[in-house]
Amino acid sequence: MPRVLLIEDDPSVREGVELGLRRRGHDVRAAATGETGLAALAEFRPDLLLLDLMLPGMNGVQVCRQVREHSQLPIIMLTARSDDFDVVIGLEAGADDYIVKPARPEVIEARIRAVLRRIEDSGPGRPAIEVYGELTIDRGGLTVTKAGRPVALAPSELRLLLHLSAAPEQVFSRQQLLEHVWDHSYHADARLVDACVARLRGKIEDEVGSPRYVQTLRGFGYRFGPL
Amino acid sequence: MTIGLRIGPARRRKDAGQEAGQGAAATDNRSRIRAFGLRTRLLLAFLLVAGVSAGTTSALTYREARTALLETAQDTAVTSFRDHAQQTAFSLPLQRGAALEDVLRDIARKGKPHPWVVFAEYGSVRASSGENPVSTVITPELRRAARANPHGSFERVVKDGVPYLTIAMPMVFKTSPYSVLPSGLVLYAVMRLTDEQVNVDALLVAARNGALPGLAVALVPGLIAARSVLRPVRKLHEAARSMGSGRLDTRIPVRGSDELADLARTFNESAGQLERSVRELREAEERARRFASDVSHELRTPLAGMLAVTEVLDEDADGLDADTARAVRLVSAETGKLAVLVEDLMEISRFDARAAELNADEVDVAETIRKTLQNRRWTDDRVRTDLPDGIRARLDPRRFDVVIANLVGNALRHGGTPVTVRLRTEERTPGTAVLITEVMDSGPGIRPESLPHIFDRFYKADAARTRSAGSGLGLAITLENVRLHGGTIRAGNRPEGGAVFTVGIPLHAEETGG
Numbered sequence: 001m002p003r004v005l006l007i008e009d010d011p012s013v014r015e016g017v018e019l020g021l022r023r024r025g026h027d028v029r030a031a032a033t034g035e036t037g038l039a040a041l042a043e044f045r046p047d048l049l050l051l052d053l054m055l056p057g058m059n060g061v062q063v064c065r066q067v068r069e070h071s072q073l074p075i076i077m078l079t080a081r082s083d084d085f086d087v088v089i090g091l092e093a094g095a096d097d098y099i100v101k102p103a104r105p106e107v108i109e110a111r112i113r114a115v116l117r118r119i120e121d122s123g124p125g126r127p128a129i130e131v132y133g134e135l136t137i138d139r140g141g142l143t144v145t146k147a148g149r150p151v152a153l154a155p156s157e158l159r160l161l162l163h164l165s166a167a168p169e170q171v172f173s174r175q176q177l178l179e180h181v182w183d184h185s186y187h188a189d190a191r192l193v194d195a196c197v198a199r200l201r202g203k204i205e206d207e208v209g210s211p212r213y214v215q216t217l218r219g220f221g222y223r224f225g226p227l
Numbered sequence: 228m229t230i231g232l233r234i235g236p237a238r239r240r241k242d243a244g245q246e247a248g249q250g251a252a253a254t255d256n257r258s259r260i261r262a263f264g265l266r267t268r269l270l271l272a273f274l275l276v277a278g279v280s281a282g283t284t285s286a287l288t289y290r291e292a293r294t295a296l297l298e299t300a301q302d303t304a305v306t307s308f309r310d311h312a313q314q315t316a317f318s319l320p321l322q323r324g325a326a327l328e329d330v331l332r333d334i335a336r337k338g339k340p341h342p343w344v345v346f347a348e349y350g351s352v353r354a355s356s357g358e359n360p361v362s363t364v365i366t367p368e369l370r371r372a373a374r375a376n377p378h379g380s381f382e383r384v385v386k387d388g389v390p391y392l393t394i395a396m397p398m399v400f401k402t403s404p405y406s407v408l409p410s411g412l413v414l415y416a417v418m419r420l421t422d423e424q425v426n427v428d429a430l431l432v433a434a435r436n437g438a439l440p441g442l443a444v445a446l447v448p449g450l451i452a453a454r455s456v457l458r459p460v461r462k463l464h465e466a467a468r469s470m471g472s473g474r475l476d477t478r479i480p481v482r483g484s485d486e487l488a489d490l491a492r493t494f495n496e497s498a499g500q501l502e503r504s505v506r507e508l509r510e511a512e513e514r515a516r517r518f519a520s521d522v523s524h525e526l527r528t529p530l531a532g533m534l535a536v537t538e539v540l541d542e543d544a545d546g547l548d549a550d551t552a553r554a555v556r557l558v559s560a561e562t563g564k565l566a567v568l569v570e571d572l573m574e575i576s577r578f579d580a581r582a583a584e585l586n587a588d589e590v591d592v593a594e595t596i597r598k599t600l601q602n603r604r605w606t607d608d609r610v611r612t613d614l615p616d617g618i619r620a621r622l623d624p625r626r627f628d629v630v631i632a633n634l635v636g637n638a639l640r641h642g643g644t645p646v647t648v649r650l651r652t653e654e655r656t657p658g659t660a661v662l663i664t665e666v667m668d669s670g671p672g673i674r675p676e677s678l679p680h681i682f683d684r685f686y687k688a689d690a691a692r693t694r695s696a697g698s699g700l701g702l703a704i705t706l707e708n709v710r711l712h713g714g715t716i717r718a719g720n721r722p723e724g725g726a727v728f729t730v731g732i733p734l735h736a737e738e739t740g741g
Contacts, residue, residue: 012532020535023542080527081573102531102566105538174588175595175624186598187628190588219589 001025002116005046007037007063008078009055013101017050020105026112034058038066041073048112051095052078053086061086061093068094074115074155091195096156097182098192114183115155130165133227135204135213137165146204156181157200160193164214164224173221197222265460266453273449274442281441285434293427297383300340300423301392305381307339308416312396317412321349331356334414343418349411364391364417373397373413383420390420459487463494475502520576526569533562564698571700575684578707585623585711592618592662593650599631600648610635613649620662620734626708633701634666634728640697641688642668642726652734660734661714667727672720681718682706 004026008014011032018030029044031037034055041049049067053060064075077090077098087098096115099108128140134147142158144151153161159181164172172180174190182192197214205211215223311334321327331345335356344357346365353360364386372380373395381394394416399407462479469477477498479491537559544552544559577583593614600610631648638646649665673681677688685699709716714732721727 010528010532012529013535016532016535020538023539080524102527102534102569104534104563108535173590175590175598185602185628186595187602187624189625190586 002047003027004048004050006030006050008052024109034063049073049075061089064093064095072152072154076111151203156196160196168225171217171220171223269453270449273445277442277445281438285438289430289434292430296423296426303340304418305394308394311337312414321352323352327354341418343416346415348413362417365393365415369393369395377407390424392418392420516579523569523572530566534566537562568698571698574704587621587623589621590624592620596631599628609644611645611647630705630708633705638666638668642670662732662734664730669725673726
C-alpha cells in the first residue's frame with residue numbers, strides 16, 4: 001500500500017484524513033506545517049504528497065514549488081474552495097491534482113489511486129522507443145529525453161504526453177483528457193488540463209509561445225504534432 | 228389670467244400621463260416638442276404684457292396728440308373766422324352779385340391756419356368765394372346748429388377721404404349788450420385739414436414703429452427669464468434621471484436663493500437620505516451574505532474531519548450494541564447530508580456574491596448529458612433520452628452537469644418514471660439559436676400554486692414532506708447555473724401529465740467556430 005505524507009494544519013482534518021486513509025491500508029505520516037512536512041520527506045520517502053494549500057508560515061504553493069525543484073513526487077492538493085485562485089497557482093507550481101474539502105476517504109483514495117496507477121502499455125506491436133523531432137519517448141522505461149538530455153516530468157505531465165503521443169495528430173477534448181489522463185469525470189475542472197499542458201510545454205517546447213509538440217485547437221482541445 | 232388658464236389643461240395632461248405609467252423616455256421625447264412648455268408660456272406672457280403696455284401707451288398718446296393737433300387747428304380757424312365775419316359789413320337785404328363775392332373772397336384770403344372757401348346763405352341767396360355757390364361738404368346738421376346757436380358752430384367732416392373743417396357763423400344784430408337778433412345771413416367756411424391729417428398719420432406710424440421694436444425687445448428678457456427658469460428645471464430633470472438609473476450620489480449645484488434653489492436643496496437632501504438608506508440596506512445585505520458564507524466556511528473544517536471518519540463509524544457499527552450502532556449510523560448519515568447542505572450553501576453564497584465563474588468550454592452537448600447520466604448510474608430504463616448528436620455548444624461542463632443532474636434527480640425523486648431528457652436547438656429570433664434541454668417526468672405534475680415558487684430556496688412543494696433527500700437548494704442552484712450561462716429555465720406541466728423543466732441556453736456558434 002502507498003505511503004502518503006499528509007501536510008495539514010487543522011488537527012481535526014489531519015486526524016480524520018489520517019484515520020480514514022490508514023483504515024484503508026495506507027501508510028500515512030501527518031505533518032502540521034510545511035516545514036516539518038519537507039523535513040519528513042527524506043526520511044519517510046512517501047509515494048505521494050497530500051498537501052493543504054492554506055498553511056501557516058510556508059504555504060502549500062511554496063511547499064509544492066520546493067518539492068518540484070528536485071523531485072517528481074506525485075502531489076495532490078487539498079483545498080477549501082475549487083474556484084479559488086490558489087488552485088490555479090498550485091497547479092502551475094506543479095501539483096498533479098486537487099481535492100476539495102470536505103471529502104470522503106473513498107474520494108481521496110480514488111484520487112490517490114488515479115495519480116499512482118501504473119501507466120498501461122500502449123499495446124503490442126508498438127516500438128518501446130519513439131522519436132519525434134528532438135524528443136525521444138521511451139514507453140517501456142517511462143523516460144523522455146530532449147536532444148539527448150533527460151526531461152524530468154511529473155506523473156500527470158508524463159501521462160499526458162504519453163496519451164497524446166500515442167495517437168499523433170489526433171485531437172483530444174479537454175473532457176476526454178480529464179477522463180483518460182486524470183481518471184476524473186467528464187465534468188471535472190478543465191483547468192487541470194490547461195495547467196498541465198502549460199507545465200509540459202515549459203519543459204519540452206523550444207518556444208512556449210508557438211508550441212510544436214503539444215498544439216492547441218481552439219474550441220476542440222489538444223493534439224500531439226504534426227511536427 | 229390667460230397664463231393661468233393655459234397652465235390648467237397642460238398640468239392635467241401631464242398627470243394623466245403619469246397615471247398611465249408612461250416610460251421616462253416617452254416623457255422626455257414629449258418635453259422636447261411640447262407646444263405649451265414652460266419656455267413658450269413664459270415667452271407668450273412676456274409678449275402679452277409688452278404688447279398690452281405698448282399698445283395702450285401708443286393708443287393713448289396717439290389720441291391725445293391727435294386731439295391737441297386738431298383742436299388747435301379748429302380753434303384758430305373758428306376764432307379767426309368769427310373775427311373776420313364780424314369785421315365785415317354786409318348791407319341787408321343781401322343782393323347776389325360781384326360785390327358780395329368780392330367781400331367773401333376778401334374773407335377767404337384771410338383764412339387761418341389754412342385758406343378756406345367762404346359761403347354765404349341768406350334766404351334764397353347763395354354765394355361763395357369759390358366756383359360753386361353751394362358747398363357739398365356742409366351738412367344739414369351744421370345748418371340746423373347755425374340757426375340754433377348765434378355764436379357759431381363747427382363740424383369735422385370727411386368727404387371722399389379728405390378731412391374738412393366746416394364752420395357756420397350766423398350774422399346777428401346786437402340789440403343790447405346781452406341779446407342779439409339773427410339777421411338771416413349765415414356765413415360758412417370750409418377748410419381742408421390735409422396737413423393735420425398728414426401729421427396725425429405720421430403720429431400713427433410713429434406709434435406703431437415704436438411699439439413693434441418694443442415687442443421684439445421684450446422677447447429678450449422673456450428668453451432670459453425662460454432660460455433662468457428652464458436651466459435649473461433641466462438640471463433637476465437630468466439629476467432625477469441619473470438617480471433613477473442608480474447613480475445615487477447625484478447632486479445638483481444650488482445657486483441663488485429663489486424657489487428653484489430651494490427645490491434643488493430639497494432634492495439634494497432627499498437624494499442624500501436615499502443614498503444613506505440604500506447604503507445601509509446594502510451593508511446589511513452584504514453582512515447577511517458574508518455571514519452565510521462565513522458560517523458555511525466555518526462548518527467545513529469540522530465537517531472535513533467528521534466526513535473522513537464516517538466510514539470508520541459505518542464499518543465498526545456492526546460490532547456495537549444495537550442502540551450505539553443506530554446512533555453511530557445516524558451520525559454518519561447526517562454528517563453526509565450536512566456536508567451536501569454546506570456545499571450547496573457555499574455555492575449559493577458564491578452566486579449571491581457574484582463570485583461564481585463560468586469556465587466555458589466547447590463541448591458535444593449530447594455526450595455531456597450522457598456522461599452526467601452515466602456518472603449517476605441512471606442508465607437503466609428509468610431515464611429515456613432523445614439526444615441528437617452533433618450539437619456543440621459553449622458550456623461550463625461542471626455547471627451544466629449540475630443542472631442536468633439536479634433536474635433528473637428531482638424528477639426521479641418527486642415525479643414518476645420514466646424520466647425523459649430531450650435535447651434540441653431552436654431559432655427564437657433569426658440568428659440567435661437557443662439550446663433547449665427538456666426534462667420530463669411521468670408523475671402527477673407540479674401543483675399550480677407551487678409553480679411560481681418552485682425555484683425558491685428551501686421551498687417544499689409538498690408540505691407534508693418536512694425534509695427531502697436533497698438540500699432544498701437544488702433547483703435554486705440550477706436556476707443560478709442556467710442564468711450564469713445567460714439562459715432561462717421554466718417549470719410547467721405537460722397536457723398529457725407530468726412535470727416538465729425547460730432549459731434554454733443561447734448558442735454562440737459563430738463565436739466559437741474558429
